[in-house]
Amino acid sequence: MSTRTPEHVSSASQPDDDAVNRAKQEIQALVQEVVALSKSEIEETDFFAALLEKSISALAAIGGVVWTLEEGQPFKLQYQVNLQQTGLAASQAAQMQHAKLLGSIAQRGEPLLIPPHSGAGEGPEDAGAANPTEYLLVVAPIKTDRGVDGLVEIFQRVGARPTTQRGYLRFLVQMCEIAGEYLKTRRLRHFVTKQSLWEQLENFTASVHTRLDSRQTAFTIANEGRRLIGCDRVTVVLRKGSSYVVEAISGQDTFDKRSNVVRMLRNLATVVVRSGEDLWYTGDTQNLAPQVEKAVNEYVDESHTKQIAVLPIREHDPHADDKTRDRKRENMLGAIIIEQLVDSRAPDGLMQRVDVVRRHSATALTNAQSHEGLFLLPLWRLIGQSRVLVTARNLPKTILASIAIVAAVLAMWLFPWDFNVTADGKLQPEVRANVFAAVDGRITDVLVTEGQAVKKGELLAKQRSSPLEDQRAQLEGEIAANEQDYRSKRAQEGSLDKARTPEADLYDLQSQISQIETKAIALQKQFEILREQESRLNITSPIDGNIVTPKVQELLRDRTVGPGTKIMEIADMTQDWELELKVPEAKMGHVRAQLRELHAQDPKAQLEVTFILATNPDIEDKLAGRVIYIAPTAEAEGEKGNLVTMTVAFNQEELAKLGPEGVATEQAIAALKEHLKVGADVKAKIRCGRKPIGYVWFHELWEFIQSRILFRM
Incomplete structure (x- = not known):
């Protein structure tokens, strides 16, 4: 049996120790990377992706x-690697x-190692819980001060020693602690x-509701709103009558409108704003x-903005909710314009912040405009700020002045005065007619000049019509061909042996001869119609x-006209003259009320009118007349609004007042008529009875209050 000396043992184990140290260093480096990520402002999804991938790499x-866990919600898969290899999706x-x-x-709330096809424990909460996979599950909870916020689950190969498996678990617990701190x-x-946002919101709401001045409120919305929203620029556009005005731009005290x-x-x-819909351009x-696309492209090309939002501001109604509010009928106050000039990415929580700014802006502007619309607001401010009037020394003067003012007001509503409705008009001859073109064509000759006297039926101008000339040439050719056919057929008939x-x-x-004769009749009728149309090329006086008509030669020569085109106007200046008045529709109530009052006494009574000519503005030259016709409907005439036409007749002897001697002879009146200008401007007053002098002076102000203030209440 062989044995190893201590030197042999030491030399044999040295490579294993180096590998272990290198592995520990690599794992420690991974842990430090995760720690560094946990201290950064990385998004939650990116952090868990990095944590899981580094954990799998460290544990091989x-x-x-x-898995993340929200209170009352099931587990949510935040990030996974190779989950499909476990086979969980198949069953x-x-x-x-x-x-x-x-x-x-x-x-x-404790980490756990679960072998393949085994349960988590034998407690009642473990019923039915098991690891159905072929892998060792290494699971550790992510704990925070709220408890367990998630789990990290590792799928590990089986076969490792128990000490190694416990090492897996310790490493995973360490990573979960880092995740909990993150x-x-x-x-x-x-x-x-969120606390900072609430502070900004509190500052914005406190500032925007401080003043009741539309201009100051607009500047507050632009500057404080930009800080709250976190965008590059905020612009406030306010409605002024029927138009819109750029009132404030964030960061700019003044700008060139x-x-x-x-x-x-x-x-x-x-x-x-007129479309009524929000615009979000990215x-x-x-x-x-x-029309919106055109306006957006023009502005973006000029300003080079990256993103822009135009949000209409509607008048705030505290008594209306989202269900009962009629957005189409709500009064538009203006718009808030939000821009990103450099970065096209929207700040976090942009929509919520924009909604807050828009809602508070609508309320603040509604209150400001309601306050500014108070009747005689500057006077009430002056009275409220002035205390010198009620001091002991000035109190008698104040009382006397108040009595004088009250007496003047009573006098204005007790003493009657002539009430007249003023109107503009034109002086016109009673006998006049417009000359119209009857056919399409080009005017080649104009035979009259401005002021020239003409007789009924006299030739005024000549037209030339290329289509009629082409039609004549075609008809003449067809008639000639038809006559040739007729003669040929008659000759053929005469040569036959019957x-x-x-x-x-x-x-x-x-x-065939009968058909040719019928066609000849039809062609002749067409030719007669053509001659009648050609006769209309000669324009005559009616x-x-x-x-x-001024400059009639320059106006008509070589001009192409169509049927119904007005060519010129003719007037018989020797006959009686009349006035054609244009009365604003808003004043017709007074006129009709006076007319009803007159008809109650005399059904044939007529309204009285006095007028002066613009050529004779002297008040001593005023003339008198009477209304003989009132148009039943009003006509829209551009910026003047809706006007009702009235015809006023007057005694022609009144024209004598315009002469140097004022003699009402037939010769003098005829001479004056020749020098009157057709369409001369007239200033007229329609007599509408007598009213209190205060009403005569201030009736327009009172009507404005009735229609714009009292009617809306």
């Missing part, structure tokens, strides 16, 4: 799983046994971040409406009068 295992029963095994270990640190960091960037941003906000515009020609041939020839 085939795979493993990290439902195996999965149930494995799930109960994990639950038993989590309930105990979770506690991450939770603590989350609490700190006429610059391209600000102008395009305002246009983008206007389009989005680079893709395929699903946007065409006694010898079969009756069928004679009948066929006569039928009445006796004068050409009142």
Whole structure:
């Protein structure tokens, strides 16, 4: 039997010791890497992936799983390596046994080694719990101050000595302790971040509700909102009447509202707010409406922003909830615009922060605009801030001034005054007519000039129509060909021997001649219609009068017109003249009320009108007339709004007031008519009875209060 000396033993065991030391160093390095990861701000999924992969590498295992556990929830697979090799997915029963095994270990809170096809223990909580796989399960819990937050499960090959298996378990326990510290640190960091967010939110809400001024509130939303959201820039756009204005930009006390960037941003906000839908742009515009897509592309090309969100702000109604709120009818206050200029990645919790800023901004702006809309707000502020009026020395003066003001107010509502509705109009001859083109064509000759006197039926202009010329040439050719056929058939009929020609041939020839004659009649009717259309190329005057269209030669020469196109206007300036007034629809209530009052006394009564000409603005030259016609409907006329047309007749002798001597002779009036300008501007007043002098002066203000304030209450 051979024996070994101590030297032999020492030399033989040296390589094994070196391998063990190297393995320990590698494992220690892996542990240090996991420790370093646990102290960083790595995401939870990435941390558990690194922990599991390094644990499997250190233990030379085939795979493993990290399970996380939330209170009241089943185990969640966080990360796995080679789980499919265990065969758990192939059997439902195996999965149930494995799930109960994990639950038993989590309930105990202790690490455990489970051999293949064996249970976790013999306690009542271990019923049905077992390892259904062919591998040794090394399981350790991840513990925090809340208890067990998860499990790390390693699938190890069988056959290792018990001491080695216990080493597996000690190593895994150490890794789970590191994971527990990572979770506690991450939770603590989350609490700190949440506390900071609550402080920012408290500062924002306290600041945004401090003032009742829309402009100051907009600056607060822009600057404090940017800090809370964590974006690069916040812009506030407010509604001013029917338009929208960029009111505040974060980080800028002043900015040029006429610059391209600000102008395009305002246009983008206007389009989005009118659509009523939120806009979130991250680079893709395929699903946007065409007008929104155009505005977005223009702004992004100019500003080079990475991300932009345009969020309409609606008026806050504290009495409406999400179910009863009608979003389409809510009053739009403006919009909040959020931009990422450098980084296209959205900050954590962006949507929640944006929602908070938007909700509080809507409330603050609603309150500010409601406060600013108070009637005579500057006066109430002045009265509230002024205490000198009620001091003992000034109290008598204050009382006397108050009595004077009350007396003046009473006088304004007790003393009557003439109430008139003003309107603009035009002076027009009663007999006038518009000349229209009857057919398509180009005007070649204009035979009249502005102011020229013409007779009814007199030629005014000539047209030329290429389609009619082509039609004439075609018809003339068809008529000539038809006549040639007719003569040919008649000659053929005359050359036949009727006694010898079969009756069928004679009948066929006569039928052809009859068809040619019928066609000739039809062509002649077409030619008559063509001549009638050609006659319309000569444009004639419908009445006796004068050409009142200015620069008619320059306007019409070589101009292509179609049927119904207005060519010129003719007026008989020797006949009576009248007024054509345009009364705003909002003032028609006073007019109709006065008309009803007059008809109650006399059904034939008419409204009285006084007017002056823009060419004779002297108040002494005012003329009087009466309303003879009121249009039943109003017509929209651009920025002027809806206007109702009225026709006013007046005694032609009134025109004598415009003459130098004021003599109402027929010769003087006829001379004045010749010098009147068709369409001259007129300022007219429609007499609507007598009203209190205060109402006469301030009725428009009172109507505004009725429609804009009292009606909404």
